[in-house]
Amino acid sequence: MEQEILLANYIKHAYLIHFRLSTKASRRLAFEFANAHNVAISDGWKSNKIAGKDWLYSLMTRHTLSLRTPEQTNLSRATSFNKHNVNLFFNNLKEVKEKFGFSPQDVNNLDETACTTVHKPSKVLAKRGQKIVGQITSAERGTLVTFVAIISATGKAIPPFLIFPCVHFKEHMLHNALIGSKGAASPSGWMVSDLFSSVLKHFVEHERPTVANPKLIIMDNNESHLSIEALDLAKENGIILLTLPLHCSHKLQPLDVTVFRSFRKFYNAACDTWMINNPGKPITIYTIAGLVGDAFPKIIYLLNISNGFKETGIEPFNSGIFTEEDFLSAFVTDRPASPHQPIASTSRNLNAELSSPGLPLVVDAVVSPEEIRPHPKAPPRKGARNIKKKRSAILTGTPTKKL
Known part of the structure; x- marks a missing residue:
């Protein structure tokens, strides 16, 4: 049983670092682990060189x-969300909160999401056993419109700002949009640095920040948010811009954590309804403002927004919101910066990370599962890398000198 517990701990650690074991890989590891410890095994295990299915199901019980079917996890997201990046962000957040005395109504989050003319249909009723169930959409490939949302920690949201894939913006593109919505145009439909100052002006119109009563905006660390005009506008109007570490928005961005997750479902439902009410007509970029106006109010309520700020540790401030388990996705690339810096024993790291309630620790085994099948580990970096753009920064603060 002690050896079995160690094997189960290894499997649990593997899925925590996002390198999960399949059923076959687990059974093969069990066979090799049993052999290493001279455990009596059945002839079926010996002939097939793999543990039996019945044994695996018993182990699972x-x-x-x-x-489980794993979700696709971007490598950059998995490796960038580490203690160093997260601690730097919370240090910057603590600094601006103490310096300006921000209250919850002064803390805001800005982010963009894509709205396309081709939606993902909702689930529908169909005959049991039907192999193919179709649902009408506008086309096979859609046109993208960027929706910029800004929310505050008290549950408020300013009207949407939409960026259309055109050279020139026309007011009729905002047909049926929410009152107070604004729009702009870029050839790609994505946010560009020239338009970010227009987004800040939209924020100023609704929130009225001043140098005496500043407001904080937390946002992605994207190049589209960096322009001299936008930074000057922010400083003149008392807007403090704090960026998140690159590829960490899935854990640190309130809009990503709660709001946009629900928005996509309601947006797709609004598209379904529009297609039914307008048979034979495709959804175009001139329809999207109305669809956003239908979906967005359904997710803008106090509990949903405040939960996003709470779960990210932004408001109320909680720099210890994330546990050791949350950072295990960066285990594979958690490595020294130079080959001369020693690497801690992976087996000891494994034991330390699994020594929590519910994961019994066994250290007296002759051979550990990791010695048989080592967890993947990236080698030390060969040279210095420019990682400045990945870090959290206070854009409107004093420039940091390069040492």
């Missing part, structure tokens, strides 16, 4: 394991 005894150690609360289940067969």
